[in-house]
Amino acid sequence: MIGDLLLRRDERDRFEVETGFSPGGQPMEEATFIHSADYLEVRCDGCRFKLGPIQAEVVRALHEAAQAGAPWQNGKAILSRAGSKSLRMADVFKSQKDWRHLIRSDRRGGYRLNLD
Template sequence: MECGSKENGCFHAKRQQRKDGLVLVRPEDCHAIFQNDEVLAHSFIPIENPDDLLRITHEPPQPYICLRLQHLLVMHDEQKRFERTYHIRSRGKAYKKSKHNRKCHRPKPTIQVFNNYKEVLVDDSTYHFGQVQADIVKQLHDASKSNDPWVHGKTLLNNSGSQAMRFQDVFKNKKGWRDIIESDGRGHYRLKLKAKQFYKPPADDTVERQQATN
C-alpha cells in the first residue's frame, strides 16, 4: 500500500507500507457495502489516521479490491459496546482476535488475473486464453470498473487487432467462455460480475461513442 495525501486532484505518496490482517472500517464505508452488497476499492481512508489516504500500490498497477459483506467482521469489544448501549444480547460470538488468523477462510475476490490476462480466475474456476482473447478480457475488465461496463463487440475486436468478423469466433475454441462473458443480444458484451453498479444497460449509441474515441 502507498500512504499519502491528495492535493489538487493528484496523489502524493509519502511512504509504502504492507497491510496485513484486519483494517478498521469507517461507518460510511460500511454503509456503502451494505447498500451495494459489494464495493470495488482502490484507495480508502484509514480510520486510525483520517488525514492520510491509503492507495493500492500504483507501480506496478494492481487490480481493484472487491469488498463484500462477508469480508466484514464485528470485533468482540465492539459487539459488547453495542449490546451495552442498546441493552440487547446476541447469541453469536464476535471476532475476538485483534490480528487476523491466516488459516481462517477468506472469500475469494470476484476475479483474479495472471500473466497479462492469459490466465483468469473467477471464483473457483480458472480460464486460459490466447493473446487476442486475453486482450479482450482485459478490455472488459477495465470497462467493468467504470459506470458503463458494456463494450460493443466491434470495439473489442478492433482494439485487440483481431481479424475475426464475429465476436464469438474469437472464443470458439474456448468452452465455458460464456460463463464469464455475457451478451445483451445487441452486440454488447461485459464480464459477469455481481456488483450492482455493473447492471446499467448499455446505451443505444454505445458503439458510435466508443468508435469515436478510438
C-alpha cells in the same frame, strides 16, 4: 514415509475456501475475478481460463471498462481494438468451452465481464 508437498498459494487458497478450512472456520469468500498481469490466465467464478493473446486483450479491455464504470461495450469495437479479424465474440472464444461464464452478452452486440 510421507515427503514434502509443494503447493502454489492460489491452490492452497482454493482448497481452504472449498473445505472451509479458513480462519474462523467459515469458508472465505473467493474473489470473483482474478487475472495475471498479462491477462493470459484468468479465474472467474471458480472457472480457470488460459487465454490466447487476442482473447486476453478482449478481457483486459472489458475489465478496464468495468473499472471505469462502463461495463457494457460494443463487441465489434472491442474485437477490432484487440486485433481480431473476426467480428463475433463466439468465434474468438470458441476454444474456451466455458467462455460464457467469463463474458456476458446482451444479445444486441454488447458484452461485459461476468463480475457479479
